[in-house]
Amino acid sequence: MRPPARHGLARILSKQGVCSRTEAARWVRAGRVRVDGRPVHDPEFPISGDGQHISVDGHPLRAADRVYLVLNKPRGLVTTVRDEKGRETVYRCLEDPRLPWLAPVGRLDKASEGLLLFSNDTAWAAAIADPLRGPHKTYHVQVSGQPGTDLLARLEAGVHDEGEHLSALEARILRTGARNAWLEIVLDEGRNRQIRRLLAAFDLPVLRLVRVAIGPLALGPLPKGAWRLLEPAEVQALGRPAEAEPADRAAS
Structure with missing residues (x-):
């Protein structure tokens, strides 16, 4: 029989959906966590x-309820929890006491808008954000000028930039x-900044650059700056939620 998998304490806290791995490391260093x-x-x-028992601030660690939501990100917000330059972040749109800790699934840069997912299910998020195996992402892009149909074929063929091959799976006017x-x-x-570079x-x-869909999930009529919880069928369509790991039992 194989020995049980061993993971770092901060990673375990993050996988329970209670905080980010960076925040978990801060909690541990501050002496808030006991094993x-x-x-x-x-x-x-x-x-x-x-069977190890983990507690935070004297309370037994419990896995947070999994939450999956979509935000219509406005332009001008940074996709991060804290910004070293003091810029406003996407968390301005999520100031709701009913929400647990959530992390963005992938990113949209400051000048980009549209569909941005959030979740505290780290395995689900990783599968969607995977650059090679994640779902396709659809964007509507306003450009200066009037590109011809010949350019569309060139966008799909792609270019080399900074040692990377950049291309569109599909492009149409x-x-x-x-x-x-x-x-x-x-x-x-x-x-990183693939469409802008391409x-x-x-x-x-x-x-303007607006993400309008991730896989089968379309942004739809969601107002700018608003969010909604995903339906269970939408969560399943994007990626099956993570099953509890043995380490979850250690947190009881």
């Missing part, structure tokens, strides 16, 4: 599924105006 009644100050202290156009771009992988390679300045 079998003894204070532990090492975030990497090994925990296995052999939604509508055109006198000075600009709206494109729909589908990505099957996630790279379009810059073809001298197409981005005026």
Whole structure:
């Protein structure tokens, strides 16, 4: 029989959905966490599924109820908990006492808008954010100029930039105006500022960038800055929620 898997204490706290791994490490270093009644100050202290008891501030650690929500992110907010430059973050939109700790699933940069997922189910979030195996992501992009259909094929063929191959899985023109156009771009992988870098390679300045769907989940009529909980069927369609690990039992 294989010995039980061993994970660091901070990771266990994070997997219970009660806080981020970074915050968990702060709790441990501050002496707020005990294992079998003894204070532990090492975030990497090994925990296995052999009945160890974990408490935080004197209370037994319990896995938080799993929460899955979608936010229509406004432009101008940073996708982070705290910003070292003092900029407003997406958590401005989630100031609701009913919500537990939640982490963004992937990111949208400050100038981008649209569909942004949040959850305290770290395994579910990791599967969706996986750059190679996660669901496709669909964007509507307003660009300066009037791209032709020949450019769409070039976007799908892609370019090399900073040692990476950037390409669109699909690209099509939604509508055109006198000075600009709206494109729909589908990505099957996630790279940092991928669409902006890809379009810059073809001298197409981005005026607006809105994520409108992740896999089968569409943003729909959700108002800017508003959020809603996902339906169970939507959670399942994006990725099956994580099963409890043996380490969960150690937290009882």
